[in-house]
Amino acid sequence: MIQCWRLDDSRQTLVLGSQNDHLAEVVYWGPRLSDTENLTTLYQAQLIDVTGGMLDQNPELSICPEATRTFPGQPGMSLRGAGGKPLLPKFCFEKAEQKPGKLTLTFSDKSEKLTYTARFAIDERTHVIEAQAFVDSDAPVHLHWLSAPVFPATQFSDEMIDFAGRWCGEFQMNRTPWSAGMRYRENRTGRTGHEHFPGLIVPCRGATNTSGHAYAFHYGWSGGHRMAAEELPDGRRQIQFGHATRVEMEAGRHFETAKLYAMFSDDGINGCAIAFQRHLRDNVVTWPDADRPRPVHYNCWEAVYFNHNLPELKDIANRAADLGAERFVLDDGWFGERDDDTQALSDWEVDPRKYPDGLKPLIDHIHSLDMTFGIWFEPEMINENSNIHRAHPDWALGGEDQILGRQQKALNMALPEVRDFLFDRISAILRDHDIEYIKWDHNRVLPSPDAAQTRGSYALIDRLREAFPHVEIESCASGGGRIDFGILSRTQRVWLSDSNDALERLRMQHNAAIFLPMAVTGSHVGPRECHTSGRVFDIRYRAWVAAQRHMGFEMDPRELTEEEVTVLKEVTQWWKDNRHWTIGADILRLDSADPAVIAEQQLADGGGRFVVFAGKADTSAQIAPRPLCLTRLTADATYRIELINRADAPELSRGNPLLKTETLEVSGAYLMNHGLTLPWNFPGTMWVIEGTKV
Known part of the structure; x- marks a missing residue:
């Protein structure tokens, strides 16, 4: 049968x-x-x-x-x-x-x-x-x-x-x-x-x-x-x-x-x-407020690291708000005696040395700038040099002689008493402060895999989500170490990588888009000299790469020149002006005829508009750029095409291709079969092209 x-x-x-x-x-x-x-x-x-x-x-x-x-x-x-x-x-x-x-x-x-x-x-x-x-x-x-x-x-x-x-x-x-x-x-x-x-x-x-x-x-x-x-x-x-x-x-x-x-x-x-x-x-993903625009994000980690100082943080917050930030995230270093990564993990109480009046003065200042406030936790981890480890060494997962990772062990999340402790400590911070965002980190691998550990972490997050439904959570694990639909059924954002190197980000974002939409993928404008690669990129490249996803900043804004401030404000404003449709757009990887060009097309729901990001990752083998074919357009429709950053063309771009000088109106068939003829540009730059169906 x-x-x-x-x-x-x-x-x-x-x-x-x-x-x-x-x-x-x-x-x-x-x-x-x-x-x-x-x-x-x-x-x-x-x-x-x-x-x-x-x-x-x-x-x-x-x-x-x-x-x-x-x-x-x-x-x-x-x-x-x-x-x-x-x-x-x-x-x-x-x-x-x-x-x-x-x-x-x-x-x-x-x-x-x-x-x-x-x-x-x-x-x-x-x-x-x-x-x-x-x-x-x-x-x-x-x-x-x-x-x-x-x-x-x-x-x-x-x-x-x-x-x-x-x-x-x-x-x-x-x-x-x-x-x-x-x-x-x-x-x-x-x-x-x-x-x-x-x-x-x-x-x-x-x-x-x-x-x-x-x-x-x-x-x-x-x-x-x-x-x-x-x-x-x-x-x-x-x-x-x-x-x-x-x-x-x-x-x-x-x-x-x-x-x-x-x-x-x-x-x-x-x-x-x-x-x-x-x-x-x-x-x-379940959103605390699905109708709220995704806020421009500022994280202070690469500005101050563990050196928390209230006047300095206020100054940084002022500058971040002036650039267009709408959320300020206080990263690692606010709790216990956390002066470096060797101590205090799991001592989730505000450090009175750094914050003698608690976090409220900083949070009040952030709110006065019309920014919301977020905070960093690494709940599943513990330092041996911490009050909690000294009181409960049996809470740590694995043997006493295990190899540490970032000077830390993992807590045994299968134990109800561990989850109860973490819930109480985290709840106290969330209950006593106006906090709308958690950066939830996970900075080491486990000493051995155990499904009960994952189920325990899920249970803690679920419990916190139920108690504080307005709080958004970002999944970070030394960058992209915990990105999957399981964790994203409990969180609303991922930190794709600890690298803020724009070239590395361009490549990673391109591949991650096979699975991740713009709305959940955090991407930040990093320092002029990248802290993880040592490379230096122009602010335009850094800003436009970040604008491809959920945009934010993660640098010391005090390092910016006047020109960099101007550029960053302009790109951030472009992102804000367009996020109402780019959040729901489909990210389409383009088949670039030039392997040096990594390009994508973000197509609005309904297909009425799009934006193309064409990033130059390397020097091309040929002299002139190869045409870039678009996708999923209506063949017999007419599209108005504009290169919105044509002023970024370098001096060596000496010709006058039409796209470089004026707006085009061409058919979808032409764009999909012949493609766009882009101006010449250096490696480490980005062309941004807007298209609207006429």
């Missing part, structure tokens, strides 16, 4: 099928099928042939491949009984529950007394499929591995794209050719990690940013994950995502994966990006 189910949106169809009550498998995933398609025929048609050297029947590549079905690849689950005996379940169909856009399939193994449940939901507007797996047992069992529902990977793909990184170098794209065997990546740092963002793109042959078919995945979990992209000997391919292996330390009766977000795009990698951006911004 064959049973089949389908989920559809206007773009795609997902068909699952089960034969002889076995676990279901994905039998079709791709462009939208006719409503009259015979699903049983699809199930039968996708079965592959049998030849020499094979079993008499091919095992299903199911949503949780089972070792007991002679499956030749990686199984989707690994369990042991309480006594350590391996469990090899053989699940049989129990029931299906289907509602519009949702499907829940339940399978059971009566002999092992196990139940496996898979849930799928498809969003008609964003085109994102959410998939999640659950295992329940009558008796406690040990879980070593559980994959979210397994999707097949297309055999029309030559390569896969995943993401590596490091501190100050997040979101680096890896392209790996498909071959027999497995691309296995596992992050065991205990947090999402700089090293391997939990995302994967599978482009079909010939796909680019702007055209072709592509499939994409993201695993929304903050505690470290495992990814397996495997090609079986018969040519079939599977994608598995789940928590890192062996992170459930205790036997249990219920386990579940995080949500796996997946989608098919018929519009290149940008189709995946738009789906992720919209789904995260509109369906995952």
